[in-house]
């Protein structure tokens with residue numbers, strides 16, 4: 540009985556710590572310089588999103604991404620963390636697999652929205 544309890548505790552600890560390792564915290568990455576949409580955000584979309592979002596909303600191809608995000612109401616500059624774009628990629632971890640965004644990419648997107656989500 541005692542042995543199985545220790546075993547169970549062990550599994551719980553392993554479970555909890557492995558979750559911590561997987562969790563990406565964008566707050567850990569601090570971006571201080573202003574973020575450029577065309578130079579820093581569109582390349583992320585180009586790399587990791589347009590495989591699916593070339594015609595699916597939001598359309599994220601270079602040159603179309605900005606209008607698609609603004610017109611589709613995916614950006615909330617008043618409460619940046621609540622932007623649909625940010626929630627989708629940071630909280631839902633969309634997309635799954637190899638194209639999940641890194642902590643730095645998430646921080647860049649959040650900072651860009653905090654800067655006022657300009658088409659710069």
Ligand code: HEC
Nearest residue numbers: 584587588590591592596597623624627628633634638640
């Ligand atoms: C493997 C294909 C695929 C990739 C890659 C992908 N998406 Fe998606 N995305 C989808 C599908 C399918 C949906 C609709 C279903 C859903 O909401 O999950 C969607 C939905 C979304 C939505 C919500 C749309 C809405 O109307 O609510 C956003 C925002 C989004 N994707 C952003 C992104 C961003 C940013 C990237 C790149 C970092 C990305 N997606 C990469 C397939 C993909």
